[in-house]
Amino acid sequence: MRRFILSILFIHLSVFTTSVLAFEYLQPLPDTPIIPADNPQSSEKIALGKQLFFDNRLSVDGGVSCNSCHNLAASGDADGSAINMPARGINRNVPTLWNIGHMSTYYWDARAKSLEAQVSDHILDPRIMNFSNAEALEQRLNRLDGYRSAFKKAFGDPRVSMENIGKAIASFERTLNTPDSDFDLYIKGDKNKLNKAAKRGLTLFNDKGCLSCHFGVNFAGPAPGPALKMGDGFFEMFPNYRGTIYEDKYRFVDDLGRYHVTLDPEHKVMWRVPSLRNIVHTAPYFHNGAVNDLHEAVSIMSKVQFNYEISESEVADVVEFLKTLTGKYPEISLPRLPEQNGVSVN
């Protein structure tokens, strides 16, 4: 049976078993995500976070910036990640950063409880930024006058610290939102924004049970707020029905997900429910990026989560609905990074 392991929230599934659309679970994207009280937004912090986001010097070898794997010129994930990441020892599909502020936990296994914590986790991960300790990065960036003045503006203290690096990048990431998808305009009242196939797809999305997990502003369960405390995850078992042909074909259970964090046997193949926004842009699919085609992904979900067979035309309708979740990407100007001044900081 389907199971949630959600710390504080329990959704009554019966809500979703009728064929009446559960519109209270369909919500447009808010203008901004919830901002944590201990890291209020400021233009200085956002500007600094953007510089850090695009700076390769945040990796030990200067090889990658945040943007290398979470490409903001595209879908905020790593196009080609399914090919590239295993070479780095990463066997999980890079999640998109668009609308990331609407999530309550970070990583597929929810091992970081905040965007801020996730930053330092990346910096110290030997497969990613590969610093052996925070001080090494702090010292490198402290040698750049441009960063010292930017940290002074953002935090009142010119000293570069890992804590403030995390706060600045998280502040920038909370601006990465894609509002005004056709779905959002539809739910706000413009009923022409979904064509007939997309409307059939939305009905199927509710009736078949997809909405029982993929609800809320980000189609990823509850956003942080009254219903779900920041840091508490919204999880689902995947695959829920075991032993399907898909499980073998796509090696879905080679990775045990949340279990690797908690070592609790109850958490085997539990995963944070991912967002569906902009999903036509974020191929390949699933935690291991094993599935290239969204149609196939929908068929798989139906079978392995609900043990339904779903017809080709139903799949096509659901995909037509999912296409309406593509929002408007904001224009982003490339920041100017703090420059060296005749001396290499590396």
Add this chain to the structure above:
Amino acid sequence: MRRFILSILFIHLSVFTTSVLAFEYLQPLPDTPIIPADNPQSSEKIALGKQLFFDNRLSVDGGVSCNSCHNLAASGDADGSAINMPARGINRNVPTLWNIGHMSTYYWDARAKSLEAQVSDHILDPRIMNFSNAEALEQRLNRLDGYRSAFKKAFGDPRVSMENIGKAIASFERTLNTPDSDFDLYIKGDKNKLNKAAKRGLTLFNDKGCLSCHFGVNFAGPAPGPALKMGDGFFEMFPNYRGTIYEDKYRFVDDLGRYHVTLDPEHKVMWRVPSLRNIVHTAPYFHNGAVNDLHEAVSIMSKVQFNYEISESEVADVVEFLKTLTGKYPEISLPRLPEQNGVSVN
């Protein structure tokens, strides 16, 4: 003695041996570089080239875009390259792309005769983009409708071809110019733009012989034009005087430069003369990136090229002059890349 191996140009060194400033060799940066007749600029081509420049899908494993090593948020080279590049099998310092259209050949060893040719060379280099043939990249990009329409707009033909990839990226790269440095404004008549130390530095730059190679709009010898055909390189021996302490310390002759391209013994330790624009931003220095500090680089040049000892205050004055070569970086908006449409193209 000093030697040029320049296919068609011979500079009369006597011009530089007087202490009179050779002002005809000091030129401000033109608004645009020379545009080759077979690849005229167009806004559509430049826009397409910018998309390709920021697209990781131009590397086999999706790991790097052009911008990964030639970071336009910074100095157009790889901050940290001296650390990162050896891991990729590259032991040469990444040259900046700013003002690159003013060069007549590409790479430290001038093995590419045009910006267009340099693009396909990067795509097929196993250490960089790592495609085994052009068709593999063409096929990948041809699967993206957004590229097909962009190629149609730029070239009248929707089919993605390596030739047109090269033309588009080169067109974009020819827009990457940093005009209006203090030096440029000075040479155009604003005599206050150089302070006293910088003026002393400019005089030293001429008197000590630096200008005999680092002249012209890019301080890298003749730009392509009447004096130097596109594709013909402007080379210099480095080190010119052998056996100095620097040669050992910085392993300058581990790499034989142009010789590796031509196998002509005359070309051992011959290098394309690099630009000095924005040089305070492009640390570390020299073909192997072995020198971290610009002051040390100036001392080294004096000793290994001219066998002069140069005083600390003279070095400081030359550095003060070199600081005036920092131009205005244009604002760059991040492009939106052609997106997948529910199917991974990798």
